[in-house]
Amino acid sequence: MSRGHVDILDAGKAAKITWADGQTARFHAIWLRDNALDPKTRSAGNGQRLITILDISPETTIRAASVGQDGSIHVTFAPDGHETTFPAEWLRARIYDRDLEAGEGWLPPEITRWDDGLQNAVPVGSYNAVRQQPAALRDWLASVRRYGFAVLTDVPTTSGSLCDVAELFGYVRETNYGRWFEVRAEVNPTNLAYTNLGLQAHTDNPYRDPVPTLQLLSCLENTVDGGESMVVDGFMVAERLRQENPRGFALLANCPARFEYAGSSGVRLRSKRPFIELGPDGELIAIRFNNRSAAPIVDVPFDDMADYYAAYRRFAEILEDPKMEVTFKLSPGELFIVDNTRVMHARKSFSGSGNRWLQGCYADKDGLLSTLAALEETTLR
Ligand code: AKG
Numbered sequence: 001m002s003r004g005h006v007d008i009l010d011a012g013k014a015a016k017i018t019w020a021d022g023q024t025a026r027f028h029a030i031w032l033r034d035n036a037l038d039p040k041t042r043s044a045g046n047g048q049r050l051i052t053i054l055d056i057s058p059e060t061t062i063r064a065a066s067v068g069q070d071g072s073i074h075v076t077f078a079p080d081g082h083e084t085t086f087p088a089e090w091l092r093a094r095i096y097d098r099d100l101e102a103g104e105g106w107l108p109p110e111i112t113r114w115d116d117g118l119q120n121a122v123p124v125g126s127y128n129a130v131r132q133q134p135a136a137l138r139d140w141l142a143s144v145r146r147y148g149f150a151v152l153t154d155v156p157t158t159s160g161s162l163c164d165v166a167e168l169f170g171y172v173r174e175t176n177y178g179r180w181f182e183v184r185a186e187v188n189p190t191n192l193a194y195t196n197l198g199l200q201a202h203t204d205n206p207y208r209d210p211v212p213t214l215q216l217l218s219c220l221e222n223t224v225d226g227g228e229s230m231v232v233d234g235f236m237v238a239e240r241l242r243q244e245n246p247r248g249f250a251l252l253a254n255c256p257a258r259f260e261y262a263g264s265s266g267v268r269l270r271s272k273r274p275f276i277e278l279g280p281d282g283e284l285i286a287i288r289f290n291n292r293s294a295a296p297i298v299d300v301p302f303d304d305m306a307d308y309y310a311a312y313r314r315f316a317e318i319l320e321d322p323k324m325e326v327t328f329k330l331s332p333g334e335l336f337i338v339d340n341t342r343v344m345h346a347r348k349s350f351s352g353s354g355n356r357w358l359q360g361c362y363a364d365k366d367g368l369l370s371t372l373a374a375l376e377e378t379t380l381r
Pocket of ligand 1: 193229
């Protein structure tokens with residue numbers, strides 16, 4: 001069988017690779033030179049790039065290229081004569097010569113949208129398992145990546161132990177609410193979360209920029225009537241809105257909203273970000289939604305404001321549709337974590353008799369995704 005071949009295109013400015021199995025892809029010379037893996041281009045120790053874009057001639061071309069027995073690609077560049085080899089799998093995993101049109105609101109394959117169908121399949125891990133078994137931690141973190149939330153059982157009911165959970169994969173994000181905060185009914189609360197009122201599904205702290213991208217809520221006591229926790233997939237809400245009302249979706253994505261918190265002395269937090277955040281290629285990046293801290297919206301043109309409000313209302317109606325929510329009542333020793341850029345959490349109101357004591361803390365997804373990626377490389381499936 002042929003091992004494949006390389007066709008040099010456009011006087012060496014690009015090359016078309018054909019691998020033995022018939023897969024083809026074009027790469028530019030400048031891209032290949034910039035992404036070379038050899039030790040003159042990247043540190044052998046930490047993999048970081050040793051050169052800058054200015055070290056690469058703008059006239060860079062491919063002088064020669066060939067496919068090795070194992071599908072690797074050997075390239076010689078001009079004018080500098082630099083030679084480098086790309087492993088086949090490395091290059092094939094980074095093909096950009098493909099249809100990049102995914103449409104507004106697209107999501108990568110490791111994310112699954114959900115609705116109340118997940119009620120009977122809530123992702124759950126056990127603290128004893130995740131702190132001792134790397135594969136159990138990997139699976140629990142992978143659930144957070146896929147569904148944007150997960151429950152953890154067997155968490156010690158000692159104050160602050162939720163921080164130990166965050167430290168299994170990353171770092172606690174300390175804020176004006178402290179390293180962690182008490183969520184129980186208080187006299188003169190600095191936040192409506194510290195009352196027995198029901199809370200509409202929301203993301204936390206949208207008035208921060210950047211927002212904390214993870215929130216953990218753990219239960220130390222819960223003997224009240226009511227006080228159930230609900231989670232709603234904001235990415236599913238946004239998708240339903242997009243299908244029903246593309247213009248409303250575009251208004252919530254393209255016009256900034258404003259959020260603020262000024263509930264305690266010395267704290268004046270403000271942000272200007274949309275309810276629905278899209279990346280430059282249309283990827284759905286984040287949801288920010290919180291009725292308590294939404295500030296007057298002043299960045300929507302007058303002629304669009306009525307439609308903006310209609311879309312805002314519809315977003316809220318969809319998120320309150322019982323078909324969208326997963327509900328559970330936390331017991332002492334249980335905790336849930338949410339991706340605070342995606343999954344909205346809510347609470348039902350609760351009675352004055354009995355005690356409900358939760359603790360909350362924030363952390364960030366960079367640490368979680370990094371730990372997960374490292375575990376995926378080192379643990380056996
Ligand atoms: C929060 O602290 O962000 C809450 O939403 C409180 C949730 C609860 O009390 O269940």
